[in-house]
């Protein structure tokens with residue numbers, strides 16, 4: 430049962446963070462813990478206190494959310510942060526790489542969101558926060574699959590928001606710019622240097638600078654009027 434603070438559901442809630450074992454998801458999980466919420470971390474990686482899941486696999490997602498319901502009860506806030514990034518120019522991209530990215534980065538968001546909708550609508554309160562990417566808005570060379578998946582997340586978020594807003598279930602997206610996490614470790618220093626130079630802030634962000642956007646979207650009353658929007662903590666790269 431969720432705690433009802435005087436000004437709304439502000440803390441003491443059950444929050445699920447997919448991809449919460451690393452990077453942006455880990456910082457978001459930590460920020461919700463500090464806010465006084467109970468946090469369930471779902472991830473493919475084996476880490477302490479993680480409920481294992483492959484977000485691209487329907488059965489795995491069912492099992493993981495069933496474990497969450499047993500241990501934590503109804504999910505009040507879902508943050509979909511699990512994702513992967515690979516690079517290939519479109520003319521060299523094989524279908525397996527395309528499908529892997531779409532399955533994890535887009536289908537995973539759909540599968541996990543579907544798990545929480547009925548109970549959120551039944552209790553008349555819920556927040557779904559999808560971590561997209563600014564590349565879903567502006568595209569990126571060698572990232573046709575990733576850009577398509579993230580544009581899909583932004584479109585899915587808007588459609589979902591329209592479907593469930595009347596039951597006070599609010600879906601929104603966060604589209605970060607380049608953030609220092611293991612996801613971008615593999616990218617060459619040369620590319621990173623050039624990228625930094627074109628950012629209005631002149632630097633990449635950190636996961637701790639993204640996490641408060643998720644806390645804001647989940648806050649009550651602070652997040653109450655955001656419906657299907659895309660927030661852009663991105664060092665000024667695009668202005669969504």
Ligand SMILES: NC(=O)c1ccc[n+]([C@@H]2O[C@H](COP(=O)([O-])OP(=O)(O)OC[C@H]3O[C@@H](n4cnc5c(N)ncnc54)[C@H](O)[C@@H]3O)[C@@H](O)[C@H]2O)c1
Pocket residue numbers: 447448449450451452453454471472473474482483484485509510511512513514533560561562563604605606607608609610611612613
């Ligand atoms: N780092 C950036 O510059 C950046 C920018 C924009 C958007 N993003 C997005 O932010 C999200 C988090 O990325 P990050 O930078 O923190 O990367 P990260 O690699 O640090 O974290 C991603 C997490 O997702 C998990 N994961 C991957 N595939 C999974 C699967 N199939 N099932 C379950 N868990 C899975 C990984 O194990 C990992 O813990 C991703 O959706 C990413 O696309 C990142």
